[in-house]
Amino acid sequence: MQRRHIPINLFGQEQVLYDNPAFPSIVYDTLIAANSTGYIPLHWHDEWQLQIVEEGIVEFHVQGDVHFIEAGDGIWINSGVVHEAHAQTKDARYRCWNIQPELLPPFLRQCFEQRGPQQGYVVLQAAVSWQQDCMNIIKHAMRSDDEFVIYDAFVNVAHLLCTYAKSGSKKPAFDERLKELLAYIHAHYTEKLTLEELATVVYLSDSETIRLFKKSLQMTPFQYILKYRLEKSRELLQYTDQAVTDIALEIGFSSASYFIQKFKEAYDITPKQFQML
Numbered sequence: 001m002q003r004r005h006i007p008i009n010l011f012g013q014e015q016v017l018y019d020n021p022a023f024p025s026i027v028y029d030t031l032i033a034a035n036s037t038g039y040i041p042l043h044w045h046d047e048w049q050l051q052i053v054e055e056g057i058v059e060f061h062v063q064g065d066v067h068f069i070e071a072g073d074g075i076w077i078n079s080g081v082v083h084e085a086h087a088q089t090k091d092a093r094y095r096c097w098n099i100q101p102e103l104l105p106p107f108l109r110q111c112f113e114q115r116g117p118q119q120g121y122v123v124l125q126a127a128v129s130w131q132q133d134c135m136n137i138i139k140h141a142m143r144s145d146d147e148f149v150i151y152d153a154f155v156n157v158a159h160l161l162c163t164y165a166k167s168g169s170k171k172p173a174f175d176e177r178l179k180e181l182l183a184y185i186h187a188h189y190t191e192k193l194t195l196e197e198l199a200t201v202v203y204l205s206d207s208e209t210i211r212l213f214k215k216s217l218q219m220t221p222f223q224y225i226l227k228y229r230l231e232k233s234r235e236l237l238q239y240t241d242q243a244v245t246d247i248a249l250e251i252g253f254s255s256a257s258y259f260i261q262k263f264k265e266a267y268d269i270t271p272k273q274f275q276m277l
Contacts, residue, residue, distance in 0.1 A: 008041065008043045012042060012082070012182045012183075012186075013043065013044055014043045016046075024047070024098075024099065024100035024103065025103070025150050026097075027096065027098075027142045028095070028098070029093070029095055030085075030096055031091075031092075032058065032085060032086065032092045032093070032094075033087055037231045037234050038234065039086045039087065040085040041084055041231055042082060043082070044080055044082045045098065046079050046080065046100065047079060047098040047099055048078060048099050048100075049076070049077040049096060049097070049098050050075075050077075050096070050099070050138045050157065051074050051075050051076075051077070051094045051095065051096045051097075052095050052138060052139060052142070053070060053071050053072065053073055053074060053094045054071060054095055055071050055091045055092065055093040056071060056087065056089035056090070056092035057069070057087075057092060058085050058087065058092045059085065060083060060084075060085050061084045061085070061218075062077060062081060062082075062120070063081055063083070063121065063216075064215065064217070067123050069123065072126045073125050073126055074124040074135050075121060075122070076121060076122045076134075076157070077120070078117075078121060079101050081121055082178075082216065095139075095142055097138060097142050099150075099154055112162055115162040116158070117165040122165045130160055130164045133160065134157055134160045134161070137157055137160075138157060141153035141154065175212065177202040177204070177212060178212060178217075180201055180202050181209070181212070181213075181221070184198065185221075185228060189229055189252055190251055191252060192252070193221075193252075195209060195221060209221060226262060227266075229251045229252050229253065230262065230266050233248075233271065234267075236250070237274050237275040238274075244256060244259070244271045244275070247259075248260075248271075259271065
Protein backbone atom coordinates (compact mmCIF):
# COMPACT_ATOMS: atom_id res chain seq x y z
CA MET A 1 0.00 0.00 0.00
CA GLN A 2 1.49 3.33 -1.13
CA ARG A 3 0.36 6.41 0.79
CA ARG A 4 0.41 9.96 -0.57
CA HIS A 5 -0.61 11.51 2.73
CA ILE A 6 0.12 10.46 6.32
CA PRO A 7 -2.78 11.23 8.67
CA ILE A 8 -1.28 13.10 11.65
CA ASN A 9 -3.34 14.52 14.50
CA LEU A 10 -2.85 17.87 16.26
CA PHE A 11 -0.30 16.31 18.64
CA GLY A 12 1.93 15.10 15.79
CA GLN A 13 0.79 11.49 16.23
CA GLU A 14 0.29 9.37 13.13
CA GLN A 15 -3.16 7.82 12.97
CA VAL A 16 -2.46 4.26 11.84
CA LEU A 17 -5.44 2.54 10.21
CA TYR A 18 -5.45 -1.26 10.39
CA ASP A 19 -7.19 -3.73 8.11
CA ASN A 20 -7.90 -5.77 11.25
CA PRO A 21 -8.04 -3.64 14.42
CA ALA A 22 -7.97 -6.82 16.53
CA PHE A 23 -4.48 -7.52 15.15
CA PRO A 24 -2.80 -4.08 14.85
CA SER A 25 -0.12 -4.75 12.26
CA ILE A 26 0.18 -3.21 8.80
CA VAL A 27 2.78 -2.80 6.04
CA TYR A 28 3.20 0.29 3.84
CA ASP A 29 5.28 0.93 0.74
CA THR A 30 6.63 4.46 0.73
CA LEU A 31 8.10 6.26 -2.27
CA ILE A 32 9.03 9.45 -0.46
CA ALA A 33 8.73 11.74 -3.50
CA ALA A 34 5.10 10.62 -3.92
CA ASN A 35 4.07 12.02 -0.54
CA SER A 36 1.96 15.18 -0.73
CA THR A 37 4.60 17.19 1.17
CA GLY A 38 7.55 15.79 -0.82
CA TYR A 39 8.95 14.13 2.30
CA ILE A 40 7.62 12.31 5.38
CA PRO A 41 6.76 15.05 7.90
CA LEU A 42 7.68 15.06 11.57
CA HIS A 43 5.49 12.63 13.52
CA TRP A 44 5.40 9.85 16.10
CA HIS A 45 3.14 6.90 16.84
CA ASP A 46 2.32 4.34 19.49
CA GLU A 47 3.43 1.50 17.23
CA TRP A 48 6.88 0.07 16.67
CA GLN A 49 8.03 0.96 13.18
CA LEU A 50 10.42 -1.31 11.30
CA GLN A 51 11.65 0.03 7.98
CA ILE A 52 13.75 -1.48 5.21
CA VAL A 53 15.11 0.87 2.53
CA GLU A 54 14.51 -0.81 -0.82
CA GLU A 55 15.88 1.79 -3.24
CA GLY A 56 18.06 4.88 -3.06
CA ILE A 57 19.13 6.68 0.11
CA VAL A 58 16.79 7.91 2.84
CA GLU A 59 17.73 10.66 5.29
CA PHE A 60 16.07 9.82 8.61
CA HIS A 61 15.76 12.40 11.40
CA VAL A 62 15.14 10.50 14.63
CA GLN A 63 15.15 12.03 18.12
CA GLY A 64 17.34 14.86 16.91
CA ASP A 65 19.85 12.56 15.18
CA VAL A 66 20.33 12.27 11.40
CA HIS A 67 21.10 8.99 9.61
CA PHE A 68 21.56 8.35 5.88
CA ILE A 69 20.30 4.82 5.26
CA GLU A 70 20.98 3.09 1.96
CA ALA A 71 19.10 0.34 0.12
CA GLY A 72 19.47 -2.96 1.93
CA ASP A 73 19.68 -1.38 5.39
CA GLY A 74 16.88 -0.36 7.74
CA ILE A 75 15.84 1.05 11.08
CA TRP A 76 13.73 0.10 14.12
CA ILE A 77 11.90 3.01 15.74
CA ASN A 78 10.33 2.55 19.15
CA SER A 79 6.89 3.67 20.25
CA GLY A 80 6.60 7.41 20.88
CA VAL A 81 9.82 8.40 19.10
CA VAL A 82 9.59 11.52 16.91
CA HIS A 83 11.00 11.19 13.37
CA GLU A 84 10.77 12.30 9.75
CA ALA A 85 12.29 11.14 6.47
CA HIS A 86 13.67 12.84 3.36
CA ALA A 87 14.72 11.42 0.00
CA GLN A 88 18.42 11.82 -0.73
CA THR A 89 17.81 10.27 -4.16
CA LYS A 90 14.69 10.59 -6.33
CA ASP A 91 14.03 6.85 -6.18
CA ALA A 92 14.29 6.65 -2.37
CA ARG A 93 11.75 4.07 -1.27
CA TYR A 94 11.23 1.97 1.84
CA ARG A 95 8.84 -0.65 3.22
CA CYS A 96 7.45 0.10 6.62
CA TRP A 97 5.97 -2.38 9.12
CA ASN A 98 3.92 -0.81 11.92
CA ILE A 99 2.97 -3.11 14.78
CA GLN A 100 1.45 -2.30 18.15
CA PRO A 101 3.80 -3.33 21.04
CA GLU A 102 0.68 -3.99 23.13
CA LEU A 103 0.45 -7.28 21.20
CA LEU A 104 3.27 -8.58 23.39
CA PRO A 105 2.07 -10.17 26.65
CA PRO A 106 2.69 -7.92 29.69
CA PHE A 107 5.60 -10.00 30.99
CA LEU A 108 7.38 -9.82 27.62
CA ARG A 109 6.79 -6.06 27.40
CA GLN A 110 8.33 -5.75 30.84
CA CYS A 111 11.33 -7.83 29.73
CA PHE A 112 11.76 -5.59 26.69
CA GLU A 113 11.59 -2.41 28.76
CA GLN A 114 14.24 -3.77 31.12
CA ARG A 115 16.57 -5.46 28.62
CA GLY A 116 15.85 -3.77 25.31
CA PRO A 117 17.64 -0.83 23.63
CA GLN A 118 17.58 2.40 25.58
CA GLN A 119 18.13 4.90 22.75
CA GLY A 120 14.66 4.71 21.18
CA TYR A 121 15.81 3.50 17.75
CA VAL A 122 18.37 1.17 16.19
CA VAL A 123 19.84 1.51 12.70
CA LEU A 124 20.00 -1.92 11.05
CA GLN A 125 22.93 -2.63 8.71
CA ALA A 126 23.34 -5.63 6.43
CA ALA A 127 27.04 -5.74 7.29
CA VAL A 128 26.25 -6.65 10.92
CA SER A 129 25.26 -10.29 11.29
CA TRP A 130 22.52 -10.03 13.92
CA GLN A 131 21.07 -6.93 12.22
CA GLN A 132 20.93 -8.76 8.89
CA ASP A 133 19.14 -11.62 10.67
CA CYS A 134 16.73 -9.07 12.11
CA MET A 135 16.01 -7.57 8.68
CA ASN A 136 15.46 -11.04 7.17
CA ILE A 137 12.82 -11.70 9.84
CA ILE A 138 11.22 -8.30 9.18
CA LYS A 139 11.10 -8.94 5.42
CA HIS A 140 9.51 -12.35 6.03
CA ALA A 141 6.81 -10.74 8.16
CA MET A 142 6.21 -8.01 5.56
CA ARG A 143 5.50 -10.64 2.90
CA SER A 144 3.05 -12.60 5.02
CA ASP A 145 -0.64 -12.15 5.80
CA ASP A 146 -0.61 -14.99 8.35
CA GLU A 147 -1.06 -13.62 11.87
CA PHE A 148 0.93 -16.49 13.39
CA VAL A 149 3.90 -15.83 11.09
CA ILE A 150 3.75 -12.07 11.76
CA TYR A 151 3.48 -12.51 15.53
CA ASP A 152 6.37 -14.99 15.57
CA ALA A 153 8.51 -12.50 13.62
CA PHE A 154 7.53 -9.73 16.03
CA VAL A 155 8.67 -11.75 19.05
CA ASN A 156 11.91 -12.78 17.33
CA VAL A 157 12.76 -9.17 16.45
CA ALA A 158 12.09 -8.16 20.06
CA HIS A 159 14.39 -10.95 21.24
CA LEU A 160 17.22 -9.89 18.92
CA LEU A 161 16.91 -6.26 20.01
CA CYS A 162 16.97 -7.32 23.68
CA THR A 163 19.97 -9.55 23.13
CA TYR A 164 22.20 -7.30 21.03
CA ALA A 165 20.97 -3.68 20.89
CA LYS A 166 21.94 -2.46 24.33
CA SER A 167 24.29 0.40 23.55
CA GLY A 168 23.41 4.07 23.29
CA SER A 169 22.25 6.68 25.74
CA LYS A 170 18.61 6.79 26.74
CA LYS A 171 16.58 9.70 25.36
CA PRO A 172 13.02 10.72 26.15
CA ALA A 173 10.64 9.46 23.46
CA PHE A 174 8.82 12.76 23.06
CA ASP A 175 8.61 15.55 25.61
CA GLU A 176 4.96 15.99 26.62
CA ARG A 177 5.39 19.77 26.60
CA LEU A 178 6.45 19.59 22.97
CA LYS A 179 3.28 17.64 22.17
CA GLU A 180 1.27 20.47 23.70
CA LEU A 181 3.20 23.09 21.71
CA LEU A 182 2.80 21.20 18.45
CA ALA A 183 -0.92 20.78 19.10
CA TYR A 184 -1.25 24.51 19.72
CA ILE A 185 0.72 25.41 16.57
CA HIS A 186 -1.25 22.94 14.45
CA ALA A 187 -4.50 24.45 15.70
CA HIS A 188 -3.44 28.11 15.33
CA TYR A 189 -0.87 28.14 12.49
CA THR A 190 -3.13 30.35 10.37
CA GLU A 191 -2.94 33.07 13.02
CA LYS A 192 -0.12 35.38 14.04
CA LEU A 193 1.83 33.51 16.73
CA THR A 194 4.30 35.02 19.20
CA LEU A 195 7.01 33.38 21.26
CA GLU A 196 5.42 34.70 24.44
CA GLU A 197 2.12 33.09 23.46
CA LEU A 198 3.78 29.72 22.84
CA ALA A 199 5.74 29.88 26.09
CA THR A 200 2.53 30.52 28.02
CA VAL A 201 1.02 27.28 26.69
CA VAL A 202 3.61 25.17 28.55
CA TYR A 203 4.44 27.61 31.38
CA LEU A 204 8.04 28.13 30.25
CA SER A 205 10.13 31.21 29.65
CA ASP A 206 10.74 32.34 26.08
CA SER A 207 14.32 31.06 26.17
CA GLU A 208 13.29 27.67 27.60
CA THR A 209 10.67 27.30 24.88
CA ILE A 210 13.29 27.90 22.21
CA ARG A 211 15.64 25.47 23.96
CA LEU A 212 12.93 22.78 24.05
CA PHE A 213 12.38 23.05 20.28
CA LYS A 214 16.09 23.06 19.47
CA LYS A 215 16.76 20.06 21.71
CA SER A 216 13.93 17.98 20.24
CA LEU A 217 13.66 19.22 16.65
CA GLN A 218 16.91 21.12 15.94
CA MET A 219 14.95 24.21 14.95
CA THR A 220 13.35 27.22 16.59
CA PRO A 221 9.56 27.46 17.10
CA PHE A 222 9.26 29.90 14.21
CA GLN A 223 11.31 27.72 11.88
CA TYR A 224 8.88 24.91 12.68
CA ILE A 225 5.84 27.17 12.13
CA LEU A 226 7.22 28.19 8.72
CA LYS A 227 7.89 24.58 7.81
CA TYR A 228 4.37 23.53 8.87
CA ARG A 229 2.72 26.37 6.94
CA LEU A 230 4.64 25.41 3.82
CA GLU A 231 3.56 21.78 4.23
CA LYS A 232 -0.05 22.89 4.43
CA SER A 233 0.39 25.12 1.39
CA ARG A 234 1.56 22.17 -0.70
CA GLU A 235 -1.64 20.30 0.14
CA LEU A 236 -3.79 23.28 -0.87
CA LEU A 237 -1.80 23.86 -4.06
CA GLN A 238 -2.04 20.20 -4.98
CA TYR A 239 -5.68 19.52 -4.15
CA THR A 240 -7.48 22.87 -4.70
CA ASP A 241 -7.71 25.55 -7.39
CA GLN A 242 -7.28 28.44 -4.94
CA ALA A 243 -5.18 31.39 -6.02
CA VAL A 244 -1.66 31.59 -4.61
CA THR A 245 -2.46 34.89 -2.85
CA ASP A 246 -5.53 33.38 -1.16
CA ILE A 247 -3.51 30.34 -0.01
CA ALA A 248 -0.75 32.56 1.38
CA LEU A 249 -3.19 34.52 3.53
CA GLU A 250 -5.15 31.41 4.53
CA ILE A 251 -2.11 29.62 5.98
CA GLY A 252 -0.86 32.61 7.96
CA PHE A 253 1.56 34.50 5.73
CA SER A 254 1.40 38.28 5.90
CA SER A 255 1.86 38.65 2.14
CA ALA A 256 1.87 36.56 -1.00
CA SER A 257 5.36 37.78 -1.97
CA TYR A 258 6.87 36.52 1.30
CA PHE A 259 5.08 33.18 0.88
CA ILE A 260 6.40 32.80 -2.68
CA GLN A 261 9.92 33.65 -1.51
CA LYS A 262 9.90 31.07 1.31
CA PHE A 263 8.22 28.41 -0.82
CA LYS A 264 10.86 28.76 -3.53
CA GLU A 265 13.68 28.69 -0.95
CA ALA A 266 12.27 25.44 0.47
CA TYR A 267 11.33 23.60 -2.73
CA ASP A 268 13.28 25.27 -5.59
CA ILE A 269 10.03 25.99 -7.41
CA THR A 270 7.37 28.69 -7.16
CA PRO A 271 3.93 27.89 -5.72
CA LYS A 272 2.30 28.51 -9.10
CA GLN A 273 4.73 26.19 -10.86
CA PHE A 274 4.08 23.53 -8.22
CA GLN A 275 0.31 23.95 -8.62
CA MET A 276 0.61 23.40 -12.37
CA LEU A 277 2.57 20.13 -12.10
